[in-house]
Amino acid sequence: MNLSVKDIFSVTLILFSVIDIIGSIPIVIDLRKKAGHIESFKATLVAGVLMIAFLFFGKSILNLFGIDIGSFAIAGGIVLLLMGMEMIMGIELFKSEPEEASASxxxxxxxxxxxxxGTMTTIISLRAVYALENIIVGILLNLLFVFVVLKSSSWLERKIGPGGFSIIRKVFGIILLAIAIKLFKTHINF
Incomplete structure (x- = not known):
C-alpha cells in the first residue's frame, strides 16, 4: 500500500474542484423539482462506479470505440451547454416522463x-501522477460529500428560498455555459 495523506488530500481537492457539487446545488434542486425526488444513494453509487471504472478502464474504453478524450469532453460539454440554457432561459429540454423519474x-x-x-479526464490525468490507492480514497471522500449534498438538497432549497433559488439558478446556468464553452475551446482544434 502506497497511501499518502498528502497525496490523498491533493487528489481529493482536485476532484472536489472538478466535480463542484456545491456549484451544482441549483441544478440538483431543479432536477429534484422536475422528478419529484432524487435518489441520492443511487446517483452517488452510479457516479462512483463510473469514476472507479474509468480509473481502471477509461483509456481502454474510449480507445475501443475510437473516441479520444477531446471528443468525450465535447460530448459532455454539449450536455452541460443544454443544461445551462435550460437554467437561464427557463425552458425545458430534458423532459422527464413519470416512468423515467428514477432515471433522472x-x-x-x-x-x-x-x-x-471533466471528472473522467481528470481521473485519467491523476493516474499518471498519483498512486492508484490514493486516487481511490480521494474518489470515495468526494462521493461521501456528494451524497451529503444530494441528501440535503430539500433543506438547502428551504434555506435559499424561491427568489434566491431563481437568482442562483441563473447565475449557475451562466457558469455551466462557461464550463461548456471552455470544454469546446480546449478540445476543438481548428
Whole structure:
C-alpha cells in the first residue's frame, strides 16, 4: 500500500474542484423539482462506479470505440451547454416522463454532472501522477460529500428560498455555459 495523506488530500481537492457539487446545488434542486425526488444513494453509487471504472478502464474504453478524450469532453460539454440554457432561459429540454423519474438520478445527475467528462479526464490525468490507492480514497471522500449534498438538497432549497433559488439558478446556468464553452475551446482544434 502506497497511501499518502498528502497525496490523498491533493487528489481529493482536485476532484472536489472538478466535480463542484456545491456549484451544482441549483441544478440538483431543479432536477429534484422536475422528478419529484432524487435518489441520492443511487446517483452517488452510479457516479462512483463510473469514476472507479474509468480509473481502471477509461483509456481502454474510449480507445475501443475510437473516441479520444477531446471528443468525450465535447460530448459532455454539449450536455452541460443544454443544461445551462435550460437554467437561464427557463425552458425545458430534458423532459422527464413519470416512468423515467428514477432515471433522472442517473442522467444528467450521476452522469455528466457528477461523473462527467471533466471528472473522467481528470481521473485519467491523476493516474499518471498519483498512486492508484490514493486516487481511490480521494474518489470515495468526494462521493461521501456528494451524497451529503444530494441528501440535503430539500433543506438547502428551504434555506435559499424561491427568489434566491431563481437568482442562483441563473447565475449557475451562466457558469455551466462557461464550463461548456471552455470544454469546446480546449478540445476543438481548428
Amino acid at each position: 438520478s442517473i442522467v444528467p445527475l450521476a452522469f455528466p454532472l457528477i461523473a462527467g467528462a
